[in-house]
Amino acid sequence: MCGFSFGYSLSMHEVEMRTNMAHSLNLLKERGPDQAGCVFRDGAIFGHRRLSIIDIHSSLQPLTDETGRYTLVFNGEIYNYRELRGGLKDTWTFKTDGDTEVLLAGLVLEGLSFLKKMEGMWAFCLWDSKLRKLLMSRDRFGKKPLFFSTNGKELWASSELPALKALIPYSLSENPKSLVSYLEYGFCPAGSTFYSEIGEVKPSHYMWWSEGAGFSSMAYWNPFDHKVEGSSYDLKDLLESSVSKRLVADVEVGAFLSGGVDSSIISSIAARHQKIKTFSIGFRDPSYDESKYAQSVSAWIGSEHHAEYYEESAIGDVGDLTLRRLGQPFADVSLVPSMQLCRLASRYVKVALSGDGADELFSGYQRYQGAVLLQIYFKAPVIVRKVIEKLVRSLPETYVHHSASLLKKAQLFIAQSENYEKGGYIAPRNWRRSELYELFGLTGETHLEGAEFELIKSPDDILEMMHRDAFNYMVQDILRKVDAASMDSSLEVRCPFLDSKVAEAALQAPLSTHRSLFAGKKWLESSCYSLVPKFVWRRRKHGFSVPVGEWLLSSQAREILLYSGHDLNQKFIDGLLLEHSKGKDHSQRLWALYMYLLWRLRR
Structure with missing residues (x-):
């Protein structure tokens, strides 16, 4: 690398x-x-x-x-x-x-x-x-x-x-x-x-x-060009081959291990080939912490596990990392723990395997489940939906991880419904278009134009979300984050799920292969069930993020958010900060804005 x-x-x-x-x-x-x-x-x-x-x-x-x-x-x-x-x-x-x-x-x-x-x-x-x-x-x-x-x-x-x-x-x-696309999506x-x-x-x-x-x-490559015939047995073999190829090095290779499905599968396959070291970051906030699961999987596969707790002070470093490695605004706050994870791994190895790519290719995100619910939701009368949306947005929030908050899940669902109804790219959004008009001080008559995304057409709404995520969100957010965090620590990260044969098989598979009505990764589970402990398959989808809600109220963050060297609506920003300080969680919006203003100030 x-x-x-x-x-x-x-x-x-x-x-x-x-x-x-x-x-x-x-x-x-x-x-x-x-x-x-x-x-x-x-x-x-x-x-x-x-x-x-x-x-x-x-x-x-x-x-x-x-x-x-x-x-x-x-x-x-x-x-x-x-x-x-x-x-x-x-x-x-x-x-x-x-x-x-x-x-x-x-x-x-x-x-x-x-x-x-x-x-x-x-x-x-x-x-x-x-x-x-x-x-x-x-x-x-x-x-x-x-x-x-x-x-x-x-x-x-x-x-x-x-x-x-x-x-x-x-x-x-x-x-x-x-800027418009970044504020909406974070990249x-x-x-x-x-x-x-x-x-x-x-x-x-x-x-x-x-x-x-x-x-x-x-x-030079289109994953849909050549018909792929596959079975669950074939998928396991493809993953075994992919991991084996990515273990080839003249230096030691380790693996990231969160205790979730994806990293556990990759670490388990790697451990069957050779003795490996695995690495994870834990959080003292229990709604964010997965460390106990990582430790259990490590014991099950027999890896030499190394773990650290996330350090709150690392949030202050992420602005420097973003400007040093990325050179432009980037709003995914999981860059912070990724940075610490890579620093930990680089003390022991020069190469680490990662489970990145499985959520997009095998239907792992909860928003795909949300899309199933949306198909039902949009059969309800418009007036009923408007009442539900107004109620959900009016309720106060906490700063806990969305996996531990039904309200946060509901609010993510309502935000997703706007994209679904308009037929646009359905992905996690930081700012709604109506909020951007306020932020830019524009009237509804002005057209806000963002940069274009890769809008791949697929025969099913949820497949289309998966395919668009694979060539938008995964590429520009997940992989960009991993490249920045790993390269800053002189660590090479390899992603077995992104092997071309694995990707072609996954992207060409029908939706019924990937998920039942409300559960994804069906094909991955049937193929790799025996590779990891049973509890891994029963766990809720968690993700890798950090609690930044309170930090955004710190003097360091407020100084940047109150920075006036821009053409944005500062009164609107002040209002968001005030609401945030009273418990209405605007973490994603404010973090995206913070990173943009920091870049404007220091570029």
């Missing part, structure tokens, strides 16, 4: 480009503390920071082929690189034993068709010095980020926004569409950022760029 930056300019002097690249690489040092490299060739500059996982003493980057025509900078892991190498060795003389040269050889010899053969997570830039043309690509679910910017004649790209900004010689402006849609001049390569896509011709982009 690594980080890289790339630049191309015929107008900028080499000395200036090298100086900027040195600054950019310094900002990426946590992504790759083991080695740094920089190469300049005829207006193109390549920088790389390495976290050594495979072929530790070789496979240095930037990597150039023998002819000097192609240069590669690459971030990620190609899990099937050994098999791919076998198909290339007759036409390529390999000098290293890692996956980087396999990627270079495959792209040079086979072109874009090689992308479809790769199983792994990646972002890369491949420069063709003869044609002065750049190829960029990201893995199927975008686990590894890749940002870019151009003024037409120059091109700049990097693994992280702050490192990219260190290269760009022109000014940047805020993207208003991204930017795929392909967009908070800067109008900076884009992002989309997951499962490649992009070509050359001076004059500009960009061309195309998807």
